[in-house]
Amino acid sequence: MKVVLENLTKRFPNRNRKGDDVIAVNNFNFEIPDGKLIGLLGPSGCGKSTCLSLICGLQRPSEGKIFFGDEDVTNLPPENRGVGMVFQNYALYPHLTVRQNIVFPLENLKGDQKMTKQAMEAKAMEAAKLVQIEPFMDRRPSELSGGQQQRVAIARALVKTPRVLLLDEPLSNLDARLRLQTREEIRRIQTETKVTTIFVTHDQEEAMSISDMIIVMKLGVIQQIGKPQEVYDDPVNLFVAKFLGTPPINVFTGTVKGEKLYIDGSQVLDVPGVSDQEVYVGIRPEGFILHDQGPFQVRFGAVEVMGRDISIVSYSDASENPTIRSIIDSSNKVEPEGGIIRFALKSEKVHLFSKETEERIRVTRNR
Amino acid sequence: MDNSYDQIKKNASARTRALNIAVYVLLGFWALMVLFPFYWMILTSIKSYSEYSSEWVPKLYSASPTFQNYVDAFTTVNLSRYFLNTLIFTLITTGAMIIVITLAAYAFARLEFRGKDLLFTLFLSLMMIPNELVIITNFQTITNAGLRNTFTGLILPSITSVFYIYLLRENFLQVPDELYYAAKVDGTSDLKYLFKVMLPICRPTLITIIILKVIECWNSYVWPRLITDDEAYYLVSNGIQEIRQNGFGRENVPAMMAAVVAISVPLIVLFLIFRKKIMAGVSRGGIKG
Amino acid sequence: MDYKSNKAWLYLLPAILFLGVFMVYPLIDVFIYSFEEGYNSASQTSFGVGAYNYSYVLHDPYFLQALKNTFLLVIITVPLSTGIALLISAALSSIKVLKDAFQTIFFLPYVTNTLAVGLVFMILFQKTPYSDGFINNIIGFFGGSAVDWIDGPYWAKMFVLCLYTIWIVMPFKILLLTGALASVNQDYYNAARVDGTSKPRIFFKITLPMISPTIFYLVITGFIGAFKAYSDAVALFGTDLNAAEMNTIVGYIYDMLYGDSGGYPSYASSAAIVLFAIVLTITCINLLVSRKHVHY
Numbered sequence: 001m002k003v004v005l006e007n008l009t010k011r012f013p014n015r016n017r018k019g020d021d022v023i024a025v026n027n028f029n030f031e032i033p034d035g036k037l038i039g040l041l042g043p044s045g046c047g048k049s050t051c052l053s054l055i056c057g058l059q060r061p062s063e064g065k066i067f068f069g070d071e072d073v074t075n076l077p078p079e080n081r082g083v084g085m086v087f088q089n090y091a092l093y094p095h096l097t098v099r100q101n102i103v104f105p106l107e108n109l110k111g112d113q114k115m116t117k118q119a120m121e122a123k124a125m126e127a128a129k130l131v132q133i134e135p136f137m138d139r140r141p142s143e144l145s146g147g148q149q150q151r152v153a154i155a156r157a158l159v160k161t162p163r164v165l166l167l168d169e170p171l172s173n174l175d176a177r178l179r180l181q182t183r184e185e186i187r188r189i190q191t192e193t194k195v196t197t198i199f200v201t202h203d204q205e206e207a208m209s210i211s212d213m214i215i216v217m218k219l220g221v222i223q224q225i226g227k228p229q230e231v232y233d234d235p236v237n238l239f240v241a242k243f244l245g246t247p248p249i250n251v252f253t254g255t256v257k258g259e260k261l262y263i264d265g266s267q268v269l270d271v272p273g274v275s276d277q278e279v280y281v282g283i284r285p286e287g288f289i290l291h292d293q294g295p296f297q298v299r300f301g302a303v304e305v306m307g308r309d310i311s312i313v314s315y316s317d318a319s320e321n322p323t324i325r326s327i328i329d330s331s332n333k334v335e336p337e338g339g340i341i342r343f344a345l346k347s348e349k350v351h352l353f354s355k356e357t358e359e360r361i362r363v364t365r366n367r
Numbered sequence: 368m369d370n371s372y373d374q375i376k377k378n379a380s381a382r383t384r385a386l387n388i389a390v391y392v393l394l395g396f397w398a399l400m401v402l403f404p405f406y407w408m409i410l411t412s413i414k415s416y417s418e419y420s421s422e423w424v425p426k427l428y429s430a431s432p433t434f435q436n437y438v439d440a441f442t443t444v445n446l447s448r449y450f451l452n453t454l455i456f457t458l459i460t461t462g463a464m465i466i467v468i469t470l471a472a473y474a475f476a477r478l479e480f481r482g483k484d485l486l487f488t489l490f491l492s493l494m495m496i497p498n499e500l501v502i503i504t505n506f507q508t509i510t511n512a513g514l515r516n517t518f519t520g521l522i523l524p525s526i527t528s529v530f531y532i533y534l535l536r537e538n539f540l541q542v543p544d545e546l547y548y549a550a551k552v553d554g555t556s557d558l559k560y561l562f563k564v565m566l567p568i569c570r571p572t573l574i575t576i577i578i579l580k581v582i583e584c585w586n587s588y589v590w591p592r593l594i595t596d597d598e599a600y601y602l603v604s605n606g607i608q609e610i611r612q613n614g615f616g617r618e619n620v621p622a623m624m625a626a627v628v629a630i631s632v633p634l635i636v637l638f639l640i641f642r643k644k645i646m647a648g649v650s651r652g653g654i655k656g
Numbered sequence: 657m658d659y660k661s662n663k664a665w666l667y668l669l670p671a672i673l674f675l676g677v678f679m680v681y682p683l684i685d686v687f688i689y690s691f692e693e694g695y696n697s698a699s700q701t702s703f704g705v706g707a708y709n710y711s712y713v714l715h716d717p718y719f720l721q722a723l724k725n726t727f728l729l730v731i732i733t734v735p736l737s738t739g740i741a742l743l744i745s746a747a748l749s750s751i752k753v754l755k756d757a758f759q760t761i762f763f764l765p766y767v768t769n770t771l772a773v774g775l776v777f778m779i780l781f782q783k784t785p786y787s788d789g790f791i792n793n794i795i796g797f798f799g800g801s802a803v804d805w806i807d808g809p810y811w812a813k814m815f816v817l818c819l820y821t822i823w824i825v826m827p828f829k830i831l832l833l834t835g836a837l838a839s840v841n842q843d844y845y846n847a848a849r850v851d852g853t854s855k856p857r858i859f860f861k862i863t864l865p866m867i868s869p870t871i872f873y874l875v876i877t878g879f880i881g882a883f884k885a886y887s888d889a890v891a892l893f894g895t896d897l898n899a900a901e902m903n904t905i906v907g908y909i910y911d912m913l914y915g916d917s918g919g920y921p922s923y924a925s926s927a928a929i930v931l932f933a934i935v936l937t938i939t940c941i942n943l944l945v946s947r948k949h950v951h952y
Contacts, residue, residue, distance in 0.1 A: 078849050078852070079849065079850065087846065091843035093862060093865075095865040095866065096865075104851060105851035105852070105853075108851050108853045386855075391751070394744065394758050401826075408773075420786050424788075425793065468671065470667040471667065473667055474664045478660065479660060479664070480664035497935065500686055500931075500932050502682075503685075503686055503928060505678055505682055506913055506921075508678075527674040529675070532671065557663065582766075588771055592910075593913065603769065607772050612895070626772075627773070627775055630772045631773070634767045635764065642760060649766065649828065649831060650831050650832055
């Protein structure tokens with residue numbers, strides 16, 4: 001089922017009753033293709049959870065429409081939308097067993113949708129099998145680990161075969177090891193069921209690793225939509241560039257003069273098609289090449305060994321971050337001369353942003 | 368298609384509205400149940416005796432409000448005496464209790480001594496003992512000591528409360544140990560540490576306990592009734608019972624109501640001032656007893 | 657170490673002293689009293705030891721009356737007050753407007769003097785030569801006939817007693833139940849809504865189990881409290897409860913101890929121990945039942 005949002009807006013009255021309304025979701029327009037896994041990504045307070053609530057139907061939009069397929073579901077209560085939702089804290093009923101928790105949504109069905117006990121049981125088993133929790137069916141949630149609870153919550157959301165599956169920060173309550181495992185699990189379940197899935201997260205790594213498409217938000221406004229790699233390689237503004245990637249992108253102040261980019265007085269790169277102006281320069285950590293004649297000079301700090309790669313920590317007055325991090329292959333030898341280290345830059349890893357608007361300035365390549 | 372959505376939406380909102388109205392009717396009804404006796408007592412207290420007794424069907428307003436009943440309540444019977452007694456009783460009992468339980472709670476929370484756990488368990492098990500069981504002997508004890516119709520006799524048995532010791536100890540335990548060691552390094556004595564550090568930190572709990580105890584004292588009836596038969600030592604509860612039986616003449620209801628209002632006002636005022644604190648305190652461990 | 661230990665005991669001394677004299681000693685003493693036959697409080701002598709006091713108390717028509725009254729009061733008021741409190745709390749939790757005001761009002765009976773407000777209830781229900789009383793006026797308005805609720809038939813007096821007891825215990829129950837309801841995580845309700853759970857089903861299948869520990873706590877304390885009922889009865893019917901047929905077990909104990917029947921501490925002790933045994937039994941039963949039905 002594809003999901004379409006049209007001019008979706010949600011305003012909240014300001015808490016102290018003065019000033020303007022808070023706009024949690026500002027004029028959203030996007031279409032989620034059928035059967036995809038979508039990551040809704042942004043820092044806390046960016047309105048991503050509100051957006052999820054709107055799609056779920058727990059909150060009503062102030063303006064705009066939501067379509068599931070061709071059906072307008074804007075004014076439908078959640079139970080009539082055919083959504084499954086996994087809450088951040090799972091919201092498993094503590095007094096019910098795993099089995100009872102999973103069966104619970106089925107017992108709510110009325111009229112001709114009503115199911116027999118056996119049918120419900122079969123459905124529940126099917127869902128349990130999908131998330132691999134059959135051995136725990138008669139336990140209570142408190143007797144399960146966080147990861148297992150998460151699976152139960154997913155099973156409960158899936159048991160009614162929803163048209164859309166929603167997950168609110170599905171990994172935030174898990175420890176690091178489980179997180180890795182569970183996100184692969186979510187991917188697997190989504191691939192098997194082919195249900196359109198939207199999940200919310202503030203962790204860019206999480207979103208990038210499993211999503212077909214990510215939506216980056218900031219203060220209620222969509223910044224960029226696209227495949228994870230595309231968004232990473234081609235950010236539309238400084239915010240998106242900074243938000244995606246670990247270690248984060250290195251930001252410098254620079255100047256463009258005569259289609260050449262200068263950082264800290266040195267000419268570092270050709271930037272064809274860019275007019276003369278002050279800019280922010282974002283350079284991905286992997287965009288540096290160690291080169292003894294390289295145009296980009298920085299003060300050497302330290303080398304951190306990461307095994308496959310090494311990370312060079314260095315400093316520059318033009319840097320917006322306190323340190324500069326560059327990641328290079330560990331076969332390279334780092335030999336600073338008089339505390340100075342020189343880099344050449346990979347042009348596709350260097351992004352320019354307007355100093356005023358922080359919007360991307362595109363370089364005309366392959367002219 | 369669109370119609371059915373509208374229908375669902377309309378039905379849902381109609382049902383919500385009906386439920387909402389039912390909810391407010393229910394709450395309003397109970398509010399009326401609670402408030403009406405208060406309204407009634409205030410209303411009756413400002414009716415003159417003749418106005419009140421001429422109404423075969425009592426009116427819900429007063430044609431000629433008067434404060435004479437309040438004057439009567441404080442002059443004809445000894446209401447001011449009862450007030451004063453209750454005030455003395457409440458202040459001394461609460462004050463003495465706070466000292467006793469603070470010391471005990473501090474010993475349990477902070478000091479080390481042999482048999483601490485055993486003693487604390489014994490204390491806790493005393494919480495289960497109902498007052499009715501021990502009051503008989505206490506009555507004998509106080510009577511034999513010749514303390515009937517004295518404040519000492521009234522106050523002594525209610526100076527300790529195992530429950531409040533427990534409550535305060537729990538709170539004391541939450542004060543980080545480091546503060547104690549820091550104070551010890553600075554050469555602070557235990558007593559000084561207790562009064563200068565522990566008590567200020569645990570003030571909210573202390574206030575809760577004080578308020579609960581004050582309410583308890585103000586309303587206490589059974590023990591005072593057993594231990595006093597001299598009007599000079601009556602507390603308000605006994606006073607109201609006395610007024611009812613022998614006071615203004617059984618029929619002078621307005622004067623009785625004036626006394627009732629006068630007795631009820633202090634606690635209600637206290638409640639309205641410390642509303643949040645009292646309600647939080649009661650939900651933590653106040654059972655009207 | 658010894659010095660430290662001594663200091664601790666010094667801190668504990670007042671508490672131990674008071675508890676020893678006014679709780680531990682009486683606790684032992686009450687058992688002794690209850691088995692001492694023919695104890696005379698003036699001479700402090702007794703004939704001998706035996707179970708005669710219990711036999712006397714259990715055959716005393718006043719005690720049996722008190723027992724019956726107390727049981728009726730418990731059986732009627734505990735379920736009713738808990739049920740109504742649950743209803744009101746649920747209503748209270750579902751609103752925003754006026755919530756604080758309602759909460760404040762509902763709490764008022766807690767801070768009022770039981771004796772004083774009981775007098776108001778008495779006046780409202782009483783039928784005198786001068787007036788039928790307010791409640792009877794209302795009944796008359798709807799075409800019923802007047803009843804003397806205070807000095808009249810047994811069922812009428814029991815009704816007023818139950819009503820007043822419920823009125824008095826309500827604040828505590830509402831307070832605890834609203835607290836319990838508020839502590840249920842909103843996500844459970846959201847999850848239930850997404851699954852299309854009906855409101856009654858949400859209430860019975862989710863809310864009720866979630867707050868069941870509080871409900872059982874209230875039932876247990878309610879039982880204990882109602883078994884100890886006394887001052888509400890005094891407030892309504894005066895101190896001579898035996899004459900009004902409205903005595904309670906605790907009232908019987910006090911009357912035996914002192915008052916019109918005048919000074920039989922042995923009988924009072926026996927009655928107190930009987931009461932304690934009843935309360936203990938019922939509390940144990942309650943705990944066993946709750947062990948079965950209250951989860952987590």
